[in-house]
Amino acid sequence: MKIAVLPGDGIGTEIVAEALRVLQALDLTFETETALVGGAAYEAHGHPLPESTLKLAKDADAVLFGAVGDWKYDKLERSLRPEQAILGLRKNLGLFANFRPAICYEQLVDASSLKPELIAGLDILIIRELTGDIYFGQPRGRRTAVDGHFPGADEAFDTMRYSRPEVERIAHVAFQAARKRSKRVTSVDKANVLETFQFWKDIVTEVGKEYPDVELDHMYVDNAAMQLVKAPKKFDVVVTGNMFGDILSDEAAMLTGSIGMLPSASLNSSNQGLYEPSHGSAPDIAGKGVANPLATILSAAMMLRFSLNQPEAADRIESAVKHVLAQGLRTADIWSAGTTKVGTREMGDAVVAAITKKTITG
Numbered sequence: 479m480k481i482a483v484l485p486g487d488g489i490g491t492e493i494v495a496e497a498l499r500v501l502q503a504l505d506l507t508f509e510t511e512t513a514l515v516g517g518a519a520y521e522a523h524g525h526p527l528p529e530s531t532l533k534l535a536k537d538a539d540a541v542l543f544g545a546v547g548d549w550k551y552d553k554l555e556r557s558l559r560p561e562q563a564i565l566g567l568r569k570n571l572g573l574f575a576n577f578r579p580a581i582c583y584e585q586l587v588d589a590s591s592l593k594p595e596l597i598a599g600l601d602i603l604i605i606r607e608l609t610g611d612i613y614f615g616q617p618r619g620r621r622t623a624v625d626g627h628f629p630g631a632d633e634a635f636d637t638m639r640y641s642r643p644e645v646e647r648i649a650h651v652a653f654q655a656a657r658k659r660s661k662r663v664t665s666v667d668k669a670n671v672l673e674t675f676q677f678w679k680d681i682v683t684e685v686g687k688e689y690p691d692v693e694l695d696h697m698y699v700d701n702a703a704m705q706l707v708k709a710p711k712k713f714d715v716v717v718t719g720n721m722f723g724d725i726l727s728d729e730a731a732m733l734t735g736s737i738g739m740l741p742s743a744s745l746n747s748s749n750q751g752l753y754e755p756s757h758g759s760a761p762d763i764a765g766k767g768v769a770n771p772l773a774t775i776l777s778a779a780m781m782l783r784f785s786l787n788q789p790e791a792a793d794r795i796e797s798a799v800k801h802v803l804a805q806g807l808r809t810a811d812i813w814s815a816g817t818t819k820v821g822t823r824e825m826g827d828a829v830v831a832a833i834t835k836k837t838i839t840g
């Protein structure tokens with residue numbers, strides 16, 4: 479088993495270090511190789527996704543990714559910006575299915591900005607299509623407007639598009655995931671305005687006929703954004719496009735207490751996967767040792783389950799996380815009165831201790 483480790487920028491290096499220590503505590507046999515990605519790779523090699531990093535990721539059984547980006551790169555030409563590294567990895571590895579589970583752990587009910595009764599017991603799964611939509615559609619760019627409200631003015635444009643097979647395959651992923659859960663899928667679209675999403679809705683409905691045991695409903699994205707904070711537990715599996723999934727998953731993160739709690743798995747059709755927290759490089763707290771490493775540690779658990787066929791090891795990590803939360807340990811983002819504030823490293827230490835001392839009670 480080979481894991482490509484790509485820590486990236488900002489808090490990426492801090493949180494991936496903790497996830498690696500947790501993996502090492504499991505006494506499994508695997509090889510890791512670390513490479514630069516994002517702004518760090520741009521500084522060293524002049525490109526955010528050097529060929530050598532891409533090759534390492536392609537050849538590995540799984541990729542453990544931190545985060546990329548920093549405000550200082552915002553003026554670079556787009557193809558050299560750190561974010562192009564994660565987009566390039568998703569595209570080149572064909573990682574079309576992004577699982578973002580939003581689970582509110584019992585101990586963190588008070589950490590969320592929502593009322594406890596709305597989120598206690600929350601367990602929803604956002605499935606975000608990850609290699610299509612307006613993120614990758616061509617053409618895109620700048621030009622002089624020939625029509626519209628201001629002919630002759632400078633304008634910018636992107637292309638929203640989905641092909642039938644792209645929608646079909648993510649719909650199958652969602653229905654199959656729902657079969658292992660509460661057998662309910664909500665497809666989120668903007669079919670009332672966008673042709674791309676009427677097409678999406680029609681195809682998801684067609685695919686849904688192959689899964690008569692799964693209940694399907696459709697919701698417009700603006701309503702979904704509202705329902706997620708009004709009655710989040712009404713959702714089970716949510717399937718949506720790339721851009722809506724990006725936005726709704728950050729919103730869902732707050733239902734779990736913090737974006738520092740939301741892991742993710744991005745899979746291709748061979749179950750090769752990239753595992754990363756749903757958050758970014760958090761330049762505002764980078765280097766301070768205060769970032770929450772749990773989303774990355776939980777992403778490592780997803781990696782063991784989905785790509786490395788080690789479900790028991792994944793369970794051990796998840797139980798260890800619950801154990802440290804039950805001990806009252808909290809990084810600043812999930813801290814509340816009566817709990818103990820710890821830094822990134824101490825949180826990692828506590829998870830490692832829970833695994834190695836086998837004191838986990840679940």
Ligand SMILES: NC(=O)c1ccc[n+]([C@@H]2O[C@H](COP(=O)([O-])OP(=O)(O)OC[C@H]3O[C@@H](n4cnc5c(N)ncnc54)[C@H](O)[C@@H]3O)[C@@H](O)[C@H]2O)c1
Nearest residue numbers: 545546547548561564738757758759760762763769770811
């Ligand atoms: N997959 C990725 O690599 C990825 C994802 C999102 C954003 N980004 C990039 O990250 C940079 C910063 O973006 P942003 O500020 O919009 O989003 P962000 O997710 O980095 O941060 C948003 C807020 O959440 C906090 N936060 C995030 N992760 C945290 C953690 N583990 N523990 C505690 N607090 C945490 C941050 O301090 C910040 O206040 C940008 O360059 C952006 O493009 C990268």
Ligand SMILES: CC(C)[C@H](C(=O)O)[C@@H](O)C(=O)O
Nearest residue numbers: 547561564565724756757758
């Ligand atoms: C950094 C950016 C390209 C990325 C996205 O938009 O997909 C991020 O926000 C995410 O959610 O993984």
Ligand SMILES: [Mg+2]
Nearest residue numbers: 724725728756
């Ligand atoms: Mg995002």
